[in-house]
Structures are given as C-alpha cells and as structure tokens.
Amino acid sequence: MFNLILFGPPGSGKGTQxxxxxxxxxxxHLSTGxxxxxxxxxxxxxxxxxxNIMDKGQxxxxxxxxxxxxxxxxxxxxxxxxxxDGFPRTGAQAQALDNLLELKEASINVMLALDVxxxxxxxxxxxxxxxxxxxxxxxxxxxxARITExxxxxxxxxxxxxxxxxxxxxxxxxxxxxxxxxxxxxxxxRNKE
Numbered sequence: 001m002f003n004l005i006l007f008g009p010p011g012s013g014k015g016t017q018x019x020x021x022x023x024x025x026x027x028x029h030l031s032t033g034x035x036x037x038x039x040x041x042x043x044x045x046x047x048x049x050x051x052n053i054m055d056k057g058q059x060x061x062x063x064x065x066x067x068x069x070x071x072x073x074x075x076x077x078x079x080x081x082x083x084x085d086g087f088p089r090t091g092a093q094a095q096a097l098d099n100l101l102e103l104k105e106a107s108i109n110v111m112l113a114l115d116v117x118x119x120x121x122x123x124x125x126x127x128x129x130x131x132x133x134x135x136x137x138x139x140x141x142x143x144x145a146r147i148t149e150x151x152x153x154x155x156x157x158x159x160x161x162x163x164x165x166x167x168x169x170x171x172x173x174x175x176x177x178x179x180x181x182x183x184x185x186x187x188x189x190r191n192k193e
Contacts, residue, residue, distance in 0.1 A: 001106050002081035002191055003028070005088070006183075007157070008114030009150040010143070011124040012172045017114070018085055020180050025048065028072075028079040032087040036060065049100050051067050053101045066096050069153065070164055072139060073104055084108075094160040111161045112183055113154070114172030 002025065008014035022029050036054075046067050050060045065087065073082070080169050088094040101107050103124030116124075124142050129137030136142050161167045 002164055002187070003080065003084065003101065003106060003108050004081070004187065005084045005108055005111040005157075005161075006114075006164065007111060007154055008029055008172060009116065009121055009134060009154075011121040011126075012114040012116045012145050013176065014085070015116060017180060017183055018083060020176075021183060021187070022083055024184065025191075026080040027083045028076050028081070029085060030082050030087070031070060031085040032065055032068070035072055036065075037066050039071075044071075062090075062093050062096055065093070066100055069097065070100055070104075073106075079128075081109075087155055091156045091160045094102045094157050108161065108166060111158065111184060112186060113158060113167060113169050114179070115169045116172035118144070120173055 004021075004027075006014055006018055008017075018029060021027060034045075036050055040051045041047070046064055050068075051063050053060050053064070069087070073079075076082075084097070088097050093137070098108065122140055125137045125143045126140065128134070136146065158167050168186050170179065170186065172179055
C-alpha cells in the first residue's frame with residue numbers, strides 16, 4: 001500500500017494534480033472535508049458527533065477526524081494506497097495519523113509539497129476568482145492571508161515528516177504535465193522500494 005500526503009498552498013494546482021495522481025496510481029482520495037460531509041450525510045455516530053460540534057461553531061477534534069479516516073481506510077481494504085488531502089494540518093494530527101497507520105500496518109511513504117511563489121499564487125487565484133464564483137479568490141489581501149496561514153501550518157507538518165526523510169518539495173510552476181512528471185518521478189522512486 002502506497003500512502004502519500006499532497007500539500008500545496010491555495011492556487012498551487014493541488015486539485016488538478018490530485019486527480020491525475022489518483023487516476024495514474026489507483027489511489028483512494030482522502031479529503032477530510034469530504035469525509036466530514038459524507039459522515040454527516042450518512043448520519044453515522046462520528047458524523048452526528050461532528051455535526052453537533054460544528055453547529056456550535058467549534059472545530060472538529062482530531063480524535064473524531066482520525067476516527068473518520070480509520071473508517072475510510074477500513075472501508076477500502078483493496079485500495080492500492082491513499083492520497084491524503086488537507087490532512088494532517090498540525091504536528092499532533094501527523095503523529096495521530098502515523099499511529100493509526102501503524103496499527104493498520106501501513107505508513108506515509110512521502111509528503112509531496114508543491115512549491116509555488118507567492119506572486120504566482122496570487123496571480124492564479126485572482127484569475128480563478130474571475131470564473132470560480134469563490135469570493136475568497138477575488139480579494140488579494142484575503143489571498144495573501146490564506147497563503148500565510150498555509151505556510152504557518154504546513155511548516156510544522158513538514159518538520160514532523162522531515163525527521164523521517166519523507167518531505168519532497170516539487171516545483172509547482174510550469175506546465176501541468178511537467179509538474180505531474182516531477183510528482184510521478186518521486187512516487188515511482190519510492191514505490192519500488
């Protein structure tokens with residue numbers, strides 16, 4: 001089983017690359033946002049707990065999110081691996097994820113981080129804002145705040161995985177195909193180990 005974390009700031013092309021990686025490697029996409037919505041819609045015990053917490057305007061605790069990830073892993077026993085998107089976001093979440101995977105005799109193989117200059121990110125997001133209908137993509141001040149928030153949080157997670165030599169920065173500027181080739185090269189090198 002091959003498990004990877006794909007990181008990238010808003011506008012880095014993470015969504016586009018995720019789709020291509022999932023298609024090429026047969027990975028199961030695990031987005032915590034999607035998991036939360038799915039569990040709530042299915043009215044599972046974890047979903048009801050999460051909804052109750054969210055209705056109070058609070059963040060869903062790590063234990064609940066880890067429980068949902070555990071359920072998703074168990075529900076996909078034949079998966080070739082998982083692509084984690086939007087999780088972990090803190091050092092504690094990274095450690096909790098590693099502990100969960102260890103119980104399932106698996107691990108994170110690599111954390112691939114798309115590296116894009118702030119100038120390019122702002123340009124991409126403003127362009128996306130013209131057509132996406134997302135208000136957070138139309139205000140340069142909000143965009144820069146989102147990028148700063150991403151870097152502040154991601155740095156901690158990257159430090160955690162760096163101690164295990166699992167972090168690889170990928171140049172996220174250039175053609176979609178060139179970036180995909182660079183991501184694939186890193187996965188292929190680790191997948192044959």
